Amino acid sequence: MAVLKRIRASTLMETLVATVLIVVIFMISSMLLNNLFSNSLKGSDHQMEEQLNQLVYAYGHGKLGLPYSEEMGDWVFSVTPLNQNGMETVRFEVTHQLSQKTIGKSIIHAN
Known part of the structure; x- marks a missing residue:
């Protein structure tokens, strides 16, 4: 019990x-x-960084004409040649149209 x-x-x-x-x-x-x-x-934004790296690769192998611009969804890719302090550089940039977030890379132009 x-x-x-x-x-x-x-x-x-x-x-x-x-x-x-x-x-x-x-x-x-x-x-x-x-x-x-x-x-x-x-x-x-990993996918956008990967696309940016592909553009750098294509430019390095002569497959990309300058200036270059492309839209992917809300993102805008642009590749522009620049002349900074007598050095020719190429600016790779991706910008989100709504938030204005920008990811960019610059490389020195190889002759």
Whole structure:
């Protein structure tokens, strides 16, 4: 009969408070995860950097004419020759049209 010993139960108010706390913690954690996921998608520019590297490679092997411009979605690629301090350089740049985020590389023109 020791198994049938009376166990003290929690009140309705304690159960409701615990339920509300669990729901609030779940909501906060889901909002944080959603925010992190959306920021990782918005800030991901690895594909654009890869395309920029492909343009540098194509220029280095004589397959890219200057000046060059291309649009890919909201991103604009541009390759322009520059003359800085008597040195001929080539500027590779990709710019997001909405956020104006720019990624760029400059290389010295090889004759």
